Amino acid sequence: MGDELFLRASDNDRNKVTTFLSEAMTHGFITTEEMSTRLEQAVSAKTFSDLMPLVRDIPGGVELIRSSARSYIRSQYANGTSFHPAQTSSVNQYKNYPRRRPSRSPLIWIAAAFLFLPVLQAGALGAFFFVRSLALLAITVGIPMLAIRFIVRRGRRRFF
Numbered sequence: 229m230g231d232e233l234f235l236r237a238s239d240n241d242r243n244k245v246t247t248f249l250s251e252a253m254t255h256g257f258i259t260t261e262e263m264s265t266r267l268e269q270a271v272s273a274k275t276f277s278d279l280m281p282l283v284r285d286i287p288g289g290v291e292l293i294r295s296s297a298r299s300y301i302r303s304q305y306a307n308g309t310s311f312h313p314a315q316t317s318s319v320n321q322y323k324n325y326p327r328r329r330p331s332r333s334p335l336i337w338i339a340a341a342f343l344f345l346p347v348l349q350a351g352a353l354g355a356f357f358f359v360r361s362l363a364l365l366a367i368t369v370g371i372p373m374l375a376i377r378f379i380v381r382r383g384r385r386r387f388f
Contacts, residue, residue, distance in 0.1 A: 233275065233276040233277040233280060233293070233294075233297060234275055234276070234277055235275060235276055235297055235300065236274060236275055237273055237274065237275055237276050237278070237279055238300075241276070241279065241296050241297075241300075242270055242271060242273060242279070244292065244296060245270045245273075245279050245282060245283060245292070245293075246267055246270050246271070248283060248286070248288075248289065248292055249263055249266050249267060249270065249282070249283070249286075250263070252283075252286045252289075257286050257287070258286065266282045269282055270282055276293055276296070276297045279293055280293050343358075
């Protein structure tokens, strides 16, 4: 289980090591000269394996590095999320969103006008039969089509 030591250390991890070193100096485990050299190395460390030699000879140091590396692995990879630079790029941040379709409302109004012109010419009885046929058409065709559309769209959702 040494693979977690090759992960890159964050600023928070380096801060934990520097506070641990300052506490070790106050308890007398290291001298001030050792403290200054170890602090310089801790600030310039890139991975957990760079931080390990700085605290290896101090009691509790190895556990500090391993626990912070393992907690990073658990928090980042246990729930399936990880850092992807493409997601944080300002250029690509809107790439994965679905595009909005253009509005169809002008076409609907034009189609409705062409459908209702003969109804207006036929009179009240023609309007009644036309509205009744539209209602029957909506019930027999429209509602099942909406249900199928809902089921198909729900099946395409991703849970990751």
